[in-house]
Amino acid sequence: MNCSLNIALVSMSALSGEHPQASVVRELACALARPVRDGDRRNHVTVYARRYDDAARERTRLGPGAALRLLDAGPPRPLAEHDLVRHVRDMADGLRRRWSGAGRPDVVHAHGWIEGLAACAVARELGVPFVQSYHGLGTVERRAGRPVHPARVRLEAALGRGADAVLAGSEQEADALVRLGVPRPKIGVIPYGVDGEHFSQAGPTLPHGDRSRLVTVCRDLADGGVATAIRTLVNVPGAELAVAGGPARRELEHDPAAHRLRMLAKRLHVADRVIFMGRMPRRSLPKLLRTARLALCLSPDRPEPRAALEAMACGVPVVTTPVGGNADSVLDHITGLHVPAERPVEIGRAVRRLLAEETTRHAFAIAAADRAHSRYSWERIAAETLRAYARLLPDAEPERRRGAGPERRAEPAVPAQARESEPAAALTS
Template identity: 70%
Template sequence: MQRPLNIALVSASDLDGEHVQAIHTRELARALARPASDDSTGHQVTLYTRRHDAAARARVRLGPGASVQQIDAGPARPLDDDQLLQHVRDFAEGLRDRWRGTGRPDLVHAHGWIGGLAACAVARELGIPFVVSPHGLGAAERQAGRRVHPARARLEKAIGREAAAVVTACADEAATLVRMGVPRRTITMVPYGVDGDQFSQIGPAMPHGARDRLVTVAHDLEGGGVATAIRALVHVPGAELAVAGGPPREELENDAAVHRLRLLAKELHVEDRVIFLGRVPRKSLPRLLRTAKLALCLAPVQPSPLVPLEAMACGVPVVATRAGGNADTVLDGITGIHVPAGRPVQIGRAVRRLLTEDTTLNGYAIAAADRAHSRFSWDRIAAETLRAYTKVLPPEPEPEAAAAAETGAGVEEPVLVG
């Protein structure tokens, strides 16, 4: 049985939010701290983050054995990457102060490149095994048309090569890391998890009409494949498309991206079948997903890794591009189908065909829920993460050696030099 570990998770991003990295690190901390069985003990997990709110308490309990600890580094407000980099030294100094002496963790697992930058140097200085999870790479961000700090790729490579292990979420990201020069032997693939209690087939659903509903959830309405979904709707007569994402619902009228998408829908004569819901709170997402016949995940690059998982957990088959983690999460012809990015005619015809095949659709729905709740449960994700940790931790002493160390038997007196 593995001894309980003192694990330090590190993230420089705001952990109170609903973005992927915040959700993942919070849930991972809770899952690692839970006992694996009735006769085992959970690990002690501290999630270190930069203070983003002056009113936030210094230490907050996440659950049994898991807590968040705030570190003062720069102004107590959300910062972008350029601003965060100016305070990396302060963040690293805060970590160093906490890890010296009795606060020393057995292992450090950093999340994101800026958190990795701060934790890497301190872990190396103190001789603590260091693991990093990228949560997206600069190359993919740039491909998606987002601004990337000019030093990011160089720093990601340096952090990846310094780490004893790199835990990546999908094969696509692992391949990119290898091309960057990160040794393949240090890379372990552990996917994101899904909360099967929150996202499930059983539960309330939002009110909706008689049309077959397609749902797309996209934080970025411009790059999330929403325009492709609207164009595909032309070829799915009788179906409606519910779009979740963008600004809050009360701000939709003033949003430029929503305005452009509404114009597109009007030009294609499907405006009466496209519903813009605005940003849907996470607690309401299961109620929305349960109204869907299919979930559309059509981003051409860097799709959300959580949306297909959450849809599948609610028993909704997924129509997805093969970008990012979609290729690993959605099993083509089993839990949904893969479609080419940016091909609305082909996508629309595939969706229309699926909606007429009730037996196939029901089979996909059953398989999707089963896969989400078994393969991507947080207990399984925590167990796989722990296996990655054990590869880089020093071997535990044999029982005889441990007993000798406790009694002093067989231990030579130290030789003083100088």
Template identity: 40%
Template sequence: MRIAMVSEHASPLAALGGPDAGGQNVYVARLTEELARRGHDVTVYTRRDSARLPDRVPLQGGGVVEHVSAGPAKPVPKDELLPYMPGFGTVLARAWERERPDVVHAHFWMSGMAAQIGAHEQGVPVVQTFHALGTVKRRHQGRRDTSPHDRVGIERQIGRSCARVLATCGDEVHELAEMGVPPGRVSVVPCGVDAERFHPGAHSAGVPERRERHRLLACGRLVPRKGYDKAIRALTRVPDTELLIAGGPEPGQLDADPEAARLRRLAERAGLGDRVRLLGAVDPDHMPGLMRGCDLVLCTPVYEPFGIVPLEAMACGVPVVATDVGGHRDTVADGHTGRRVPAGDPWAIAAAVRELLADEPLRRRMGAAGRERALARYTWQRVADGVEQVYQQVLTGHRVSEEVA
């Protein structure tokens, strides 16, 4: 099968941890590699954000990345990319006229816009994964939402006109239904985790020396919605425990990062300056060991479209305390692989953490259950199985509709 992935701002080649580099990048990279490993011809189209980038870059695990010239060849915040999507779509149309893909898989709403422009003339079916929805972002960020005004309307149109929406969790199906996208047009296939890299025996090279009896870890992009401030406040009620926060810019650049500065001020004011450590960007090779070296992983966002971090922790055999939002509702089995707590409530976080830290046998059982759950449901092989099925269903339906026409 010839598969075109469109991921306008989230390149599988990008370094993780920046403002616009996170779970979507991982999803596109790992899914591409797994599909390529199965013999599919996979090309990822992403926006050129540097004049020095080559036109084509083979991915180590299989597949190829093509850099599309659309807008200035420099980094542009994703919320400012909308004006360049028609041009992006025109480039795709020319490429697919020369070599038609069997199916297009668009990632994020602007990718969907470009993909539908590119696929229209050739009649290629488009599968859409939103990764995040504008309705959710607007609800939680209000006036701080920097998304283009037209985002929700465009997402609604894409959801109704694409061949299939591939959602990553059940919560997204309900959100799409509220937008007018019938659940019958939506398939659910979760994100995945590399269970061979994230495992209970992960080597602890590069892990900071422990200062307290217990260690908590929070990781991801260094942005306010991740709720690290709630984790810091929770720590005021959890004695003999330290909190590591991994993510954001390189360690030497943390002093210039506004969110890092805000979190450090909060920790100092709470008297936690010696128990909260911001690590900045962590070498991906060190992340499994960093997770394995902590007692609990905290996932505290106020909203989360899916959230890969809980899967990585579970694959490492570490219990998770996660907010009861988005994909966490599917991945974290409350009382079995960790605890889910109300979003925005640091005292609920603290209570769950104290409960688990006080019971080491319970943590071991939860860790083992998390590993078992990750292997049973969330490996990239399982994810690729589901995505392949969706592609085949779309292609079968597309051929039938062409024959009827």
């Protein structure tokens, strides 16, 4: 692509924090702004996000060609999902003001279903191609027993049917979207990327002892994966488990989930082999991962989206439940192992065998690092995303007919007046 695009990414999350979705959008924005090939012009990427802090600057530079612009939509503080939906109309009004006239983008890409409700309405009005990403689906959350907004599943389906293209993060998410009624030809699969400069095999490490260290990285200590890892440790004598996640380390003592996990470790007589690190800043995470013999990603239904990729980039084989993006990124018996969820005896047997087979583990480590740095580099992810955008542009009709995503066929974009009106009207009026 040798022409410069004006790309609008929409996120309700604050990009200043370490929320997985926010950091993915931030890194994607910077990658999209970099020229894909020599001679290509730099794209202009703006991330439009809801203001979370009264003191935050309205416009912030994220990198060359990429900027963050904050919009007022509700009170300037973090809000739960049920409260955010009340401010979709305010967000849509802010986008409309920014995109009118000279600020009109060439393509709009919403990240999240609430963001999609606001962005889809305005993109339709302006006749701008609209792309939807979800970063998790309500059907998955509901199946896991987590609270879900009563309209979320219905509106996610409607957004997918009305979008010009839908970019799923994994094959499993793509299949779930088809079950929701989103036409398969609209769906492309583009995974998350990994920062290969920050997450690499070479670099400093945290101090550690002589035990074989297993590492699990999560955002939510209560998601089930950590409990399974602790139960697995019973079947891996001599190993230790480092758990990075939950609140900051100084707050772990008062965290209910951390307390339950500590009591579990005590009952199983492995408390002396479990180290709770708390939530770690991303700059420190590679130092921990480089101390690991294996990384465990054992969530039964909602794995941390980038934990496996970042471990692989540091040359650490991954033992994972084949759920979400991990089913695609971790190649069984090549870059790690696929294991059944919540089966600690079976998982422990697999871990024990891999720890004992140094040659196999070393081969897995080489393959893991190679796969992470080649297939999941942000440069490659940005190139695939730009190809998906290009198929929707008015001067790319032949390409548009080839598909919305890198591996799936697509149908032509639906004219604005013919698209389903439910997402735009449901919560913005």
